[in-house]
Amino acid sequence: QKLSLGDYAVSVRNEGGSSNLLYLSIKGYTSSSFSARSDTSVTPKTTNVKLGTITISSSIPLNLLSLTLKSTTTKTNLPGKLSKFVLKDPLTNTSINASGLTFNLTGQSLYENQSKLYDVYADVAEVLVQDSGFISYGGTFLAKDVLLGKEVELPVKEFSFTVSY
Numbered sequence: 001q002k003l004s005l006g007d008y009a010v011s012v013r014n015e016g017g018s019s020n021l022l023y024l025s026i027k028g029y030t031s032s033s034f035s036a037r038s039d040t041s042v043t044p045k046t047t048n049v050k051l052g053t054i055t056i057s058s059s060i061p062l063n064l065l066s067l068t069l070k071s072t073t074t075k076t077n078l079p080g081k082l083s084k085f086v087l088k089d090p091l092t093n094t095s096i097n098a099s100g101l102t103f104n105l106t107g108q109s110l111y112e113n114q115s116k117l118y119d120v121y122a123d124v125a126e127v128l129v130q131d132s133g134f135i136s137y138g139g140t141f142l143a144k145d146v147l148l149g150k151e152v153e154l155p156v157k158e159f160s161f162t163v164s165y
Helices: none
Strands: 006-010 022-026 029-035 046-058 062-073 082-089 094-097 102-110 114-124 133-145 151-163
Touching: 046 062, 046 082, 046 102, 046 133, 046 151, 062 082, 062 114, 062 151, 094 102, 102 114
Parallel strands: 029 151
Antiparallel strands: 006 022, 029 046, 046 114, 062 102, 062 133, 082 094, 082 114, 133 151
16 A cells, blocks of 8 residues: 555554554655855956755655756846756765756666765856845756656755855
8 A cells, every 4th residue: 555654653553463563754855955155245257156056855765867956046148147056965075067056967876865965166257236145056956766656746845045246
């Protein structure tokens, strides 16, 4: 039977009687993000700037397929000033270049009760005074649930920073 996430009390009953009560907790996936630039702003005309960090964890095994980011800002031209996005895994010292704002993560496994940490880097072009401002990035991980064989989308909490003139 398919069960919803949550806590359950489980016992086995057969012709020999009932077993002791056991507690089972079914958990899902979580992700979080934080800005790498909490008290400072990103300077224009810089390369390989750390923008934020994303963590993902799961209580069940997953195969990570991709990460797609999207931006939110009130400055129309500001997203176009950031390019060459790179995702770095500080634990394995590996880097993944983005195609646009999508990172291909195929082949990366997230084992049961494991977390992964990814740092997000980008190049920042020249930003005019009228285009400087606050920008946030969020998005989704696409993963395959190893137990059920189904693809799932996991939301990424936003990380934010300011691009100054």
